[in-house]
Amino acid sequence: MSFSIEQILRGDLPRGGQSPPAAADPGLLPVSLRINGHDYHLQLESRVSLLDALREFIGLTGTKKGCNQGACGACTVLVDGERVNSCLTFAVMHEGQEITTIEGLGQPDNLHPLQAAFIEHDGFQCGYCTPGQICSALAMLKEVAQGDASLATSDLTKAEVDLTDEEIRERMSGNICRCGAYLGIVDSIRDVYEQQKGQ
Amino acid sequence: MKTKEVGRPLDRVDGCLKVTGQARYTAEIPVGQVAYGVLVRSTIAKGRIVAYDTKAAEQAPGVLAVITHENAPKRHPTKEFDPSDKEPSASPTTLLVLNTDEVSWHGQPVAVVVAETLDQAEHAAALVRVSYAEAEPARLSLVAEKPRAFVPEKVLNEKPEVKQGNAEEALAAAPFKIDYTYTTPPYSHNAIEAHNTLAYWEGEDQLIVYDSTQYIFGVRKMLSEMFALSEENVRVVSAFVGGAFGSKGRAWPHVGLTAMAAKVVGRPVKVDLPRKDMFYMVGPRTPSEQRVALGADAEGRLQAVIHTGTTASSTSNTFAEHFSFVTRHLYASANILIQQKLVRLDMVPNTFMRAPGEGIGTFALESAMDELAYALRLDPIELRLRNEPGKDPTMHVPFSSRHLKECFAQGAEKFGWNQRNPEPRSQREGPWLIGQGVASAFYPANKRSAEVKVHISIDDTVVLQSATHEMGTGTATVQAQNAADQLGLPVGKVRFEYGDSLLPKANGSFGSTTTITVGGAVELACEDLKRQLLRLAVKHPSSPLHEASYDDLEARDNGLFYKDHPTQGETYAAILAREGKDSLEAQASFPAFLKEKLEEMAYSFHSFGAQFCEVRVHEDTGEVLVSRWVGVYDCGTILNEKTARSQFLGSVTMGIGMALWEETKWDLRDGRIPNSSLSEYHVPVAVGLPRIEVHALSIPDPHTPLGAHGAGEIAVTGAAAAIANAVYHATGKRIRNLPITPDKLL
Numbered sequence: 008m009s010f011s012i013e014q015i016l017r018g019d020l021p022r023g024g025q026s027p028p029a030a031a032d033p034g035l036l037p038v039s040l041r042i043n044g045h046d047y048h049l050q051l052e053s054r055v056s057l058l059d060a061l062r063e064f065i066g067l068t069g070t071k072k073g074c075n076q077g078a079c080g081a082c083t084v085l086v087d088g089e090r091v092n093s094c095l096t097f098a099v100m101h102e103g104q105e106i107t108t109i110e111g112l113g114q115p116d117n118l119h120p121l122q123a124a125f126i127e128h129d130g131f132q133c134g135y136c137t138p139g140q141i142c143s144a145l146a147m148l149k150e151v152a153q154g155d156a157s158l159a160t161s162d163l164t165k166a167e168v169d170l171t172d173e174e175i176r177e178r179m180s181g182n183i184c185r186c187g188a189y190l191g192i193v194d195s196i197r198d199v200y201e202q203q204k205g206q
Numbered sequence: 207m208k209t210k211e212v213g214r215p216l217d218r219v220d221g222c223l224k225v226t227g228q229a230r231y232t233a234e235i236p237v238g239q240v241a242y243g244v245l246v247r248s249t250i251a252k253g254r255i256v257a258y259d260t261k262a263a264e265q266a267p268g269v270l271a272v273i274t275h276e277n278a279p280k281r282h283p284t285k286e287f288d289p290s291d292k293e294p295s296a297s298p299t300t301l302l303v304l305n306t307d308e309v310s311w312h313g314q315p316v317a318v319v320v321a322e323t324l325d326q327a328e329h330a331a332a333l334v335r336v337s338y339a340e341a342e343p344a345r346l347s348l349v350a351e352k353p354r355a356f357v358p359e360k361v362l363n364e365k366p367e368v369k370q371g372n373a374e375e376a377l378a379a380a381p382f383k384i385d386y387t388y389t390t391p392p393y394s395h396n397a398i399e400a401h402n403t404l405a406y407w408e409g410e411d412q413l414i415v416y417d418s419t420q421y422i423f424g425v426r427k428m429l430s431e432m433f434a435l436s437e438e439n440v441r442v443v444s445a446f447v448g449g450a451f452g453s454k455g456r457a458w459p460h461v462g463l464t465a466m467a468a469k470v471v472g473r474p475v476k477v478d479l480p481r482k483d484m485f486y487m488v489g490p491r492t493p494s495e496q497r498v499a500l501g502a503d504a505e506g507r508l509q510a511v512i513h514t515g516t517t518a519s520s521t522s523n524t525f526a527e528h529f530s531f532v533t534r535h536l537y538a539s540a541n542i543l544i545q546q547k548l549v550r551l552d553m554v555p556n557t558f559m560r561a562p563g564e565g566i567g568t569f570a571l572e573s574a575m576d577e578l579a580y581a582l583r584l585d586p587i588e589l590r591l592r593n594e595p596g597k598d599p600t601m602h603v604p605f606s607s608r609h610l611k612e613c614f615a616q617g618a619e620k621f622g623w624n625q626r627n628p629e630p631r632s633q634r635e636g637p638w639l640i641g642q643g644v645a646s647a648f649y650p651a652n653k654r655s656a657e658v659k660v661h662i663s664i665d666d667t668v669v670l671q672s673a674t675h676e677m678g679t680g681t682a683t684v685q686a687q688n689a690a691d692q693l694g695l696p697v698g699k700v701r702f703e704y705g706d707s708l709l710p711k712a713n714g715s716f717g718s719t720t721t722i723t724v725g726g727a728v729e730l731a732c733e734d735l736k737r738q739l740l741r742l743a744v745k746h747p748s749s750p751l752h753e754a755s756y757d758d759l760e761a762r763d764n765g766l767f768y769k770d771h772p773t774q775g776e777t778y779a780a781i782l783a784r785e786g787k788d789s790l791e792a793q794a795s796f797p798a799f800l801k802e803k804l805e806e807m808a809y810s811f812h813s814f815g816a817q818f819c820e821v822r823v824h825e826d827t828g829e830v831l832v833s834r835w836v837g838v839y840d841c842g843t844i845l846n847e848k849t850a851r852s853q854f855l856g857s858v859t860m861g862i863g864m865a866l867w868e869e870t871k872w873d874l875r876d877g878r879i880p881n882s883s884l885s886e887y888h889v890p891v892a893v894g895l896p897r898i899e900v901h902a903l904s905i906p907d908p909h910t911p912l913g914a915h916g917a918g919e920i921a922v923t924g925a926a927a928a929i930a931n932a933v934y935h936a937t938g939k940r941i942r943n944l945p946i947t948p949d950k951l952l
Contacts, residue, residue: 010235183398187860
């Protein structure tokens, strides 16, 4: 299938994803995943990672593959609201859970506040790690709200986290940005955190 | 009012697609019926393949093909990237892997397995057995190979040696001198998007390749040579690129192999290089060993400057990384000696990495300048200012624009440099020793060539087209701003189409050349368009422009208006409507005129900067933390404050990684890379970095389009030296071997 550069640059492409195998294969398992509020019924080998299920079988390519070993965070998605490296977990393990990917957060005409903040503060350059950064940041803000401590937390007796830059940096250090947009990322997260606190 | 988009911190035009996951990178293009390719790596560094056992792989479920050199279709040799070619190929090597039994580096692809699913291909690839006959011991150590080092014919397009006066004699006679050796290790680029290729054939001779590249036409050239196709029959698309940093300027072996595999299985094949393959099949930055010797008189004027050293290339490429270029242009001296040597190693071909040449060259030179400043008991900024050249010290032509002094002045003030006690080991907070360091930044401001087509419609929408690249550099955004100003339209009216070989030709996006090259072509194409529009208008007595000449006019308010009569003029829509036209287009090439080509020789084009940093070194553990950073850069007009700032921030970040953490380890016994993953090759992460502060002078260069220079590499240069200099100031220990890991400080 041929695409024009105009289509590609506008993001105006069909979803894609691999078609189900023609013949019944005994190695395949029926897997139902609930992603961004939609149910997807798949036939997958048990060894297929959640990341590959999203990208290669369902065609939700917003979730990125960076290292495929849990070191870079590009594949971060939310599973029942918790951040997970989707390359390190099998798709079959997530039946019955609520999976949220970047596609489930906001659309170009209706951005999630974190997405808008990343644009405003230029929290990315190439954009490849960005979906993972944003999903990670979203779960991180929830962790902060529930008072989870981090390695950078100085006072473990306090119920509330004092979200310093050091705290944000520590809590986001599982997401690599090789373009080095960390300052914009920290400022984006702080911005949304302040907005939420103000509400 | 004339609109002014250039300079504004406009949000990235592709921002919305990127933050919503809608931007499709190479591996995500839904071409349909895709089969997956996985490459098998050699496990020896040098020798021949004796036999394969592919039976188990062939019988594994889902496998479509197991391609080895025994059954691979023959491809044609390709020329290695040569910067003196008019249109160089993107091939990093002359070796045609899988069309030879020769193994010339550990990790070289020796087979390709294609299967229905990725997991099937990965599993089957693990079943391929290869036996080898190892040749003589592999040559893997730059140091051990030094007796066989040679002076290459050229270094990029320059001479490998420069001799002015007699530097060795002047050094011997100088009252103050230093003479040391500095080393840098191999580094891996590690863009987070891997090198990916997705290829398919239409008929026998139409090849379509989606490739994560920063050099579309170089890839097209290589593939057309490899498969004996006319260049027009190869389409290369590279729309969204997830970081490049130089390594995506070459088409590594998987690119040709993906196209070959697609031919073998008769359907689209995708190869998404695993991270480990990114270390083995994508060339790193060379290791280097550099001698810098500086001699000065009592006032600190340089009497002798010597910068010599050795880098490595592989047995199948010739790239000598130009570490010595900085010393040819940065400081004045009557006696300069520069020499580069090269050794050949049995390793993956080396390549360009962000700020090639100057990235490692400034580490040596700018560390040495700091050492000389201590020898002279002179402030290191003052030493640099005393050696500011009136003109380029080896080209003997004026600088097109050089404001290094202003960079130091602004930076020193913002950083508070004057409060610094120069004595090493003079500041402490508990176990932390604190120090401040400074270094010059330096990078060329070269131009390449580009063609741009501009198309205006009667509704004032403008489409710019050029096959340049957007790897996060901001090109798409700043060139839309540029065209908006050239045509006097709001930037929202401009759409930039790039990243496809079907578009007008542009050079590779590397060497910080894209901004001015494409910017110059946009300027010329827009001028041509405006002149065409004016020609349409002057024909008609009813047009307010009937008697106008081009120089009387300016573009604003979606049309052409008299400079001295703000209300008199005509909109583009009106001009087109009168002619009964819906649209008009123009195309231009940059550089277009002899004037630009002559200017290229009449001036030395470079960017400058001053890097200031503070480090904390833990006395017991040797851990180094960068606690403060101020960088001030002189790279012409800033076209977009927001995207340029990100380029500077990202460059400093990469410089910090280079200084403190990054090193691609080579096992010198067999060429294995023991830290070939992102958990063991440490790139900078959010934690451990300071709130980096960057500023640009934004003084226009009178001799470049828009007065601009590229901004993507200058801030890498000098960064490692500033850190090493700060570490010396903190601890009294001079580390001349990067990276500055704790063991070197204990």
